[in-house]
Structure formats: C-alpha cells, structure tokens
Amino acid sequence: MKKLFTAVLIVGALMLGSMNVLAQDTMSDKSMSKKHMKTRSLYHRLGGKKAIKAVVDEFVNNVAGDTRINSFFAKTAADPKRLKKFKGLLVDQICQASGGPCHYKGKDMKTAHKGMGISGADFNALVEDLVKALDKFKVGETEKNELLGVLGPMKGDIVEK
Template structure:
C-alpha cells in the first residue's frame, strides 16, 4: 500500500494531537500545583502566622485575632487564588481590614514575613514572584494609612 502525502500528514497530526493531550507541559501546571498543593500551602501559612506573631513591628494588629480562623481563611485564599480546588469563604480584603489603620510599613513588614516563610520551604523565585504578584494588588484594599 502506498501512503499519500495527505495520509502521512493526517497521521503526523494525529500523533501530535495525542502527544499534546497526554503531555503536561511545565508551564501549564497551575501555581497551586507548582507550590506543592494544599499541604505545602498549609505549611507556609502556619510558618507565616508564626513569623507575624514574632514580629514586633506588626503583631499588635493581631492581638485580638482568631488565629485558627485566620489560618483557615489564608490557606483557602491562597489555594483558590493560585488555581487550587478550594473556596475562600472569608470577607473581601477591604471589609476584613476596615478600620485597622494598616500602614504601608506594616504591609511591607507582613510581606517580608511571608517571603521568610516561603524561603523556609525553599519555594523557588519564580513561584514566589507569582504568588507575590497575586497578593500585591490587594494592598490598595488593605492599607488605610499610606
């Protein structure tokens, strides 16, 4: 049997499509997956809250906080925002931080504590940058005292 050019290109296309549908390219994995899933996010959030608790620059803001609830909300928020299978059920950022008089310096200190938590678990620069790029824009709703 002779193969026509058309048959050959159809077969090449079929093999290519099969390859595409079974192959997960690194770039296609969600940030959630690349961070290591909900277990890894939980570990980072626990360390982050502990860092904040030990940070005299900002721990005063949290003196009446329900840390168990905060932990749960943060895990779901990060999980959902990075493409994971979670649902954030807390308040929107503006409502949650209303009246706290969070300053830019306090916001930056908290980001430092988060970066330290991410570094504790050796989260690579790329994933760290992507997570900070998701959280950064929330600053406008959180900081009340520039």
C-alpha cells in the first residue's frame, strides 16, 4: 500500500512537472514569436519590395490627384520616363530606409527639393497622401508609424517656408 502511494505520488509529480514544462514551452513560444516579430525588419513586415512598389504607385496616384500639391509634380506626371524614375527612387528610398536590400542612388533630400519652396502644409499634405496609400493596403499601425518615423525627420531638409 505504501509502495502504491509512493508510485501515485511520483506519477503525480511527473505529471505536474511535464505540465509545467508544457506551460513554459508555450510561454517561451509566445515570447519568442513576439521577439521574432520585433526583430523582423520593417521592410519584411511591410511585405517586401512588391508591397512597397504597390504602395508607391498608389501614393503617387494620390499625390497626382491632390490639388493642394500636384502642381509641384506637373512636369513629373507629364513625362512617363521621369515618372518611372521618380517612382523607382521612392521605392529604393523606402526599401533602404526600412532595412531592405536596396540602395537609394538619388539625391539627398536637401538637394532634391532645393528651391521648390515647399511649405510645412505641403509636406503634411504629401504625408496624408502616403497614409491614405498605406491604409488602402491595410499596413498595420505599428509599421505605418515606424515608416512615418523614418520619413518625418526629413521634413527639415525638404521644407523651405
């Protein structure tokens, strides 16, 4: 009887132990996947180059239809080759800034926008057009804010009045 009692105790202890291990496994799985999500680059979380291209297309369409700022882009919109180059530069810039495998070969933001007389309101309008594009493709709040966090600091180099 004493032996049986000891055996029950041992089995019970083993069961509790394995339940605990299971619980720890589940917990570490959860924390690992959370950690993994955080360490994946913004580029990957945005969906890679194909997704960035789709967002840039939509974004540029939004800008072209935005009467607050589309006059800045009149020459770009009227020339398909120039438009293609501009979109390609935007894709590379966003790809690189989000940790992707691209290399932006365009001008720095100060040089690119020098003399255009872009105002704070113009800048905010363009950001609104970008947010609209990101929302259309259901980019998550975290990713959206991270991307805006990368582009936002460029404002000082772009805005002249």
